[in-house]
Amino acid sequence: MKKLLDLISDTMMAAFEKAGYEGELGKVSVSNRPDLCEYQCNGAMAGAKRYKCAPIEIANKVAEALKDSDVFESVEAVMPGFLNLKLNPAFLVNYMAEMSVSDKFGIEPKAPESIVVDYGGPNVAKPLHVGHLRSGVIGESVKRICAYMGNKVIGDIHLGDWGLQMGLVINEIKNREPELVYFKEDYDGEYPSEAPFTVGDLEEIYPFASKKSKEDAEYKAAAMEATFKLQNGERGYRALWHHIMNVSIADMRRNYDNLNVHFDLWNGESSVQDIIPSMVQDMKDKNIAYLSDGAWVIDVKEETDTKEMPPCIVIKSDGASLYNTTDLATIKDRADKYDVSKIIYLTDKRQDLYFEQVFRAARKAGLVSKDVDLVHISFGTVNGADGHAFKTRDGGVPRLENLISEINEMTYKRIQESRQLPEEEARSIAKIVALAAIKYGDLSNQASKDYIFDMEKFTSFEGDTGPYILYTIVRIKSILNKVSAEGFDVENAKFAGCYSAPEKDLMMKLAGFNAMMVNAYEEIAPHKICSYIFDLANTFNRFYHDTHIVAEEDAVKKGNWIALLKLTRDVLETCIDVLGFSAPEKM
Numbered sequence: 001m002k003k004l005l006d007l008i009s010d011t012m013m014a015a016f017e018k019a020g021y022e023g024e025l026g027k028v029s030v031s032n033r034p035d036l037c038e039y040q041c042n043g044a045m046a047g048a049k050r051y052k053c054a055p056i057e058i059a060n061k062v063a064e065a066l067k068d069s070d071v072f073e074s075v076e077a078v079m080p081g082f083l084n085l086k087l088n089p090a091f092l093v094n095y096m097a098e099m100s101v102s103d104k105f106g107i108e109p110k111a112p113e114s115i116v117v118d119y120g121g122p123n124v125a126k127p128l129h130v131g132h133l134r135s136g137v138i139g140e141s142v143k144r145i146c147a148y149m150g151n152k153v154i155g156d157i158h159l160g161d162w163g164l165q166m167g168l169v170i171n172e173i174k175n176r177e178p179e180l181v182y183f184k185e186d187y188d189g190e191y192p193s194e195a196p197f198t199v200g201d202l203e204e205i206y207p208f209a210s211k212k213s214k215e216d217a218e219y220k221a222a223a224m225e226a227t228f229k230l231q232n233g234e235r236g237y238r239a240l241w242h243h244i245m246n247v248s249i250a251d252m253r254r255n256y257d258n259l260n261v262h263f264d265l266w267n268g269e270s271s272v273q274d275i276i277p278s279m280v281q282d283m284k285d286k287n288i289a290y291l292s293d294g295a296w297v298i299d300v301k302e303e304t305d306t307k308e309m310p311p312c313i314v315i316k317s318d319g320a321s322l323y324n325t326t327d328l329a330t331i332k333d334r335a336d337k338y339d340v341s342k343i344i345y346l347t348d349k350r351q352d353l354y355f356e357q358v359f360r361a362a363r364k365a366g367l368v369s370k371d372v373d374l375v376h377i378s379f380g381t382v383n384g385a386d387g388h389a390f391k392t393r394d395g396g397v398p399r400l401e402n403l404i405s406e407i408n409e410m411t412y413k414r415i416q417e418s419r420q421l422p423e424e425e426a427r428s429i430a431k432i433v434a435l436a437a438i439k440y441g442d443l444s445n446q447a448s449k450d451y452i453f454d455m456e457k458f459t460s461f462e463g464d465t466g467p468y469i470l471y472t473i474v475r476i477k478s479i480l481n482k483v484s485a486e487g488f489d490v491e492n493a494k495f496a497g498c499y500s501a502p503e504k505d506l507m508m509k510l511a512g513f514n515a516m517m518v519n520a521y522e523e524i525a526p527h528k529i530c531s532y533i534f535d536l537a538n539t540f541n542r543f544y545h546d547t548h549i550v551a552e553e554d555a556v557k558k559g560n561w562i563a564l565l566k567l568t569r570d571v572l573e574t575c576i577d578v579l580g581f582s583a584p585e586k587m
C-alpha cells in the first residue's frame with residue numbers, strides 16, 4: 001500500500017498537470033495550521049515565478065481540476081496562493097479497510113537484508129548494573145524494528161569474556177584455593193564438570209580482586225600473568241574459564257530474559273581469537289599496519305577531520321591484542337559468515353571515537369566491502385533525579401536486578417491502589433506493566449540524550465508513559481470483550497463510514513503508521529515509535545470519550561467503530577512488540 005501522504009501528493013501532482021503545470025509542484029505536506037486544514041500544498045507559490053503569473057491564479061486552476069476528486073472533501077485556494085486540503089472521509093475509510101487486511105498494515109515489502117545488531121555487551125563475571133540497561137533495551141528494539149521491516153537480523157551479545165577481568169578472577173580463586181586441580185601443573189586428566197563456585201561467589205570475587213589489583217602492583221602482575229596463561233591455552237585455566245562463562249552466562253540469561261531481551265548469538269571477544277593472527281599478518285603484509293613505538297597501528301586520519309583522530313592500535317608493544325583487535329576480527333567474522341549488509345552497534349557515547357577508529361581501520365584493511373554499513377548508535381547516561389549518574393542510596397551502582405524488582409514493587413502498589421486483585425494476578429500483571437514502564441521510559445528518549453530514571457513518572461498510568469499506552473490497549477480490549485459478550489459479531493466488523501471529527505483524527509493517525517515505521521527504521525529511532533503511539537493513544541482516548549460505542553444501536557455504525565478499535569489495538573500492539581514489551585489482558 002502506498003503511504004497516505006504519497007497518495008495525496010500523487011493526486012495533487014496529477015491535478016497540477018491537468019491544470020497545465022508541472023506535476024512536481026504538487027508536493028503535499030501535513031498542515032501546520034490544523035485549525036484551517038489537514039494538508040497543504042504550496043506548489044502554486046513556487047510555480048508563480050516559473051509561469052510568470054500570480055500564485056492564486058495557479059491555485060485556483062488546480063482547485064478547479066480537483067473538483068471531482070474523491071480524495072478530498074474540500075480544496076480551497078486561499079490568498080496569496082495556498083491550497084488548503086481536507087481529506088474525503090470516505091477515502092480515509094477505504095484506506096482503513098485496506099490497511100486492516102494488509103500484511104503489516106500495508107507497509108510495502110522490500111528486498112530483505114542481512115543485519116547484525118551488536119548489543120548488550122556485558123563483561124563476564126561482573127553483575128549486570130544500570131549501565132547495561134540501555135544497550136539491551138535499545139538494541140532489542142532496533143533488532144525488532146529491522147526484523148519487522150522484513151530483514152534477516154542476528155542479535156549478538158558480544159560478551160567481554162577475554163580480558164583482564166578473567167585473569168583477575170582466576171588468580172583470586174588460585175589464591176584462595178591453590179589446591180584445586182585446575183592449578184596442578186602436570187595434571188592431564190578430565191576436569192570436574194561442576195564449577196567450584198556459584199554466581200554469588202563470582203560477584204564477591206570480582207570486585208574484591210579488581211579493588212586489590214588497583215592497590216597492589218604485585219597482585220595485578222599475577223592477574224595479568226593469569227590472563228596471559230588463559231589466552232595462551234593453559235588447560236586448567238581454560239577449564240576454569242569455561243566454568244566462569246557457564247555460571248555467569250546462566251545468570252545473565254536470567255536477567256536479560258526478565259527484560260525480554262533475547263540474543264541469537266552469545267559470542268564474545270574470545271570467539272574470534274583464532275582468526276586474529278592471520279588478520280593481523282595480512283594487515284602487516286599489506287602495509288596497512290605499521291610499527292609505531294613498538295606497537296602495530298593503522299592510521300585512520302582523514303583530511304576532512306576536525307577532531308583529533310589517533311591511529312587504531314591492533315597489537316600493543318607487549319605483543320598482546322586488545323579490544324580493538326577483537327572488534328576488527330569480529331567485523332571480518334560477521335562479514336564472512338553472514339553476508340551482512342549492515343552491522344549496528346549499541347554502546348554508550350564514550351565509545352564514539354573508538355568505533356570511528358575501528359570502522360575506518362576495518363575499511364582500510366578491507367575486512368568488509370564498501371557497501372556494508374557500519375553504524376554506531378551511541379546513547380547517553382541514565383541519570384538519577386539529581387541529574388548525575390544514577391546511584392543507589394549508599395552511593396553504589398544499582399544492580400539491574402534490584403532496579404527491576406523495585407519498579408515491579410512500585411507498579412504492584414499502583415495496581416492495587418486502583419483495584420483489588422488477587423495477589424498472584426496483581427503480581428503477574430505488575431511484571432508486565434513494570435517492564436513497559438522501564439522500557440518506554442528509556443526508549444521514549446532520543447537515544448543520544450541522557451535521561452532521568454524517574455520511577456514515579458515511569459510507572460504512572462497517565463502521561464507519556466508505558467503504563468498509559470498499556471492502559472489504552474487494555475481499555476480497547478475490554479470494550480471488545482464487552483460487545484462480544486453481548487453477542488456482537490466482533491470478528492466480522494466492517495469499516496463503513498466516518499461520523500465525527502475525533503473519529504477522523506483517529507483514522508488519520510492510524511493511516512500514518514506506515515510512514516512512521518519506515519522512518520523509524522531508516523533512522524534507527526525507536527523513540528519515533530514511542531511518540532507515535534503516545535499520540536495515537538491520546539487521539540484514541542479523545543475519540544472514545546466522544547463516542548458511545550457499546551450503547552450504539554445502529555449496527556453499521558457500531559461495526560465501523562469496532563473495526564476501528566481492532567485496528568487501533570493491532571497497531572498499538574504491533575508497535576509495543578517492536579519496542580520489546582507487551583500488554584496484559586487487564587490492569
Ligand code: ARG
Nearest residue numbers: 118121122123158160327347
Ligand atoms: N564489553 C564492552 C564494554 O563493557 C562493550 C562491548 C560493545 N560491543 C563491541 N563490539 N565492542 O565496554
